[in-house]
Amino acid sequence: MTRRTDREVFEELLAKHEPLIRQAFLDAIRDLVDNITLRVVVERLERGDVAGAINALHLDADAFGRLERAIADAYNSGGQATVGNLPRLIDPSGARVVFRFGIRNPEAEAWLREHSSTLVTRIVEDQVIGIRTALTEGLSQGQNPRATALNIAGRMNRATGRREGGIIGLTAPQERYVASARDELSSSDPDQMRHYLTRGRRDKRFDKTILRAIKDGKKLDGETVTRIVSRYSDRLLGLRGEMLARTETMLALGKAKDDAIRQQIASGKIKAEDVTKIWHSAGDNRVRHTHQVLNGTSVGIDELFESLSGATLRFPHDPDGPREEIIGCRCYLEYRVDYFASVVRRAKAEAA
Incomplete structure (x- = not known):
C-alpha cells in the first residue's frame, strides 16, 4: 500500500x-x-x-x-x-x-x-x-x-423560534464592530452610512436600502437598522x-x-538524532512573510524554528508561540526520519 x-x-x-x-x-x-x-x-x-x-x-x-x-x-x-x-x-x-x-x-x-x-x-x-x-x-x-x-x-x-443577531459568542473587538456599525446606520450622516458599506462581513443584500436612504437624505428607521446589524453580527459570529x-x-x-x-x-x-523537522508553508500569497522565509527550512527534533519576528516555534501552530504567529496559519510540518539508522542503533543498544 x-x-x-x-x-x-x-x-x-x-x-x-x-x-x-x-x-x-x-x-x-x-x-x-x-x-x-x-x-x-x-x-x-x-x-x-x-x-x-x-x-x-x-x-x-x-x-x-x-x-x-x-x-x-x-x-x-x-x-x-x-x-x-x-x-x-x-x-x-x-x-x-x-x-x-x-x-x-x-x-x-x-x-x-x-x-x-x-x-x-x-x-x-x-x-x-x-x-x-x-x-x-x-x-x-x-x-x-x-x-x-x-x-x-x-x-x-418567528420563523425559526430562535434568537438571532446578538453579540454572545463574539470577541470584545467584534462587539465594538457591531456597536460602531449600529451607530453608523443610526446616523443621518451620509459619510458614516457609507462607511458601513466598506465592512467586509456585512450582508450586501441591504446595500440598496442604505444607498437609497443616503440618496434621499433620510435616516434609516430603527427596525431596519436592527435587521441590518443583526445580520452583520451573525456573520461576525x-x-x-x-x-x-x-x-x-x-x-x-x-x-x-x-x-x-x-x-x-x-x-x-526511533532515535531523536535521526529525526529532522521541515517547515512547509501553504505556498501562496496569503502566507505570512515570516513563514514564507521559514518554508523549506529544517531543524532537529529538539531544535526550534526562529521567525524573522524573533519568535521561536517548535512547529506551526505551536501553542507556546505568540498568537500573531499562530492565528490563521496554514503551514504544516514534515518529520523526516532515518528509520534505518534508528533500527540499527536500537539493535546495537539491545545487544550491548
Whole structure:
C-alpha cells in the first residue's frame, strides 16, 4: 500500500475536523442563547445591575464541553494518523517495529486538559468584556433596558423560534464592530452610512436600502437598522467560528504529530538524532512573510524554528508561540526520519 504524503494526511484531517470544531463552538453559543431568560436580564438592567445581568446570561464554561471533546478528537486523530502513516519496519532480529500513539499518555492528557481549560476561559472572559461594555454603554446612554438586553441576546426569529443577531459568542473587538456599525446606520450622516458599506462581513443584500436612504437624505428607521446589524453580527459570529476552528484544528494536529513522534522516541523505537523537522508553508500569497522565509527550512527534533519576528516555534501552530504567529496559519510540518539508522542503533543498544 502506497504511503500518503504528510500534506495529504494533514489536508484530510483538516477537512474532517475543522467543520466539527466550528460546529461544536456554534452549538455552545446556541446553547447559551437558547437558555437566556430575557425577563431576568431586563429586570436587573432596570436596577442598573450590570454584573447581575451578566450573571443571568449563564456564560458557563461547561457549555463548551462538546468543543473540548471535538479538539480532543482532532488531537487523537492526528496522532493516530501520524503513526499509521509511518513505514513498516523490520528490526535485525526479524521482528516488526510497532508504532503506536497513546492519547492516554500522561503528557498528552495534561496538555489537552490545560489547553482546553485555557481556551474556554479565554472565550468566556472575552465575551464578558464585550457584553459588559455593551450593557454599560446602553445604560449610560439611557437606552431602554429591554432594547439593551435584546442587543445582547438577539431578537426572536418567528420563523425559526430562535434568537438571532446578538453579540454572545463574539470577541470584545467584534462587539465594538457591531456597536460602531449600529451607530453608523443610526446616523443621518451620509459619510458614516457609507462607511458601513466598506465592512467586509456585512450582508450586501441591504446595500440598496442604505444607498437609497443616503440618496434621499433620510435616516434609516430603527427596525431596519436592527435587521441590518443583526445580520452583520451573525456573520461576525460565523467568522469567529471559522477562525477559531481553523486555529484549534491545526494546533491540535500539529501538537499531536509532534507528540506522536516523541512517543516513538521515548519508547526507543526511533532515535531523536535521526529525526529532522521541515517547515512547509501553504505556498501562496496569503502566507505570512515570516513563514514564507521559514518554508523549506529544517531543524532537529529538539531544535526550534526562529521567525524573522524573533519568535521561536517548535512547529506551526505551536501553542507556546505568540498568537500573531499562530492565528490563521496554514503551514504544516514534515518529520523526516532515518528509520534505518534508528533500527540499527536500537539493535546495537539491545545487544550491548
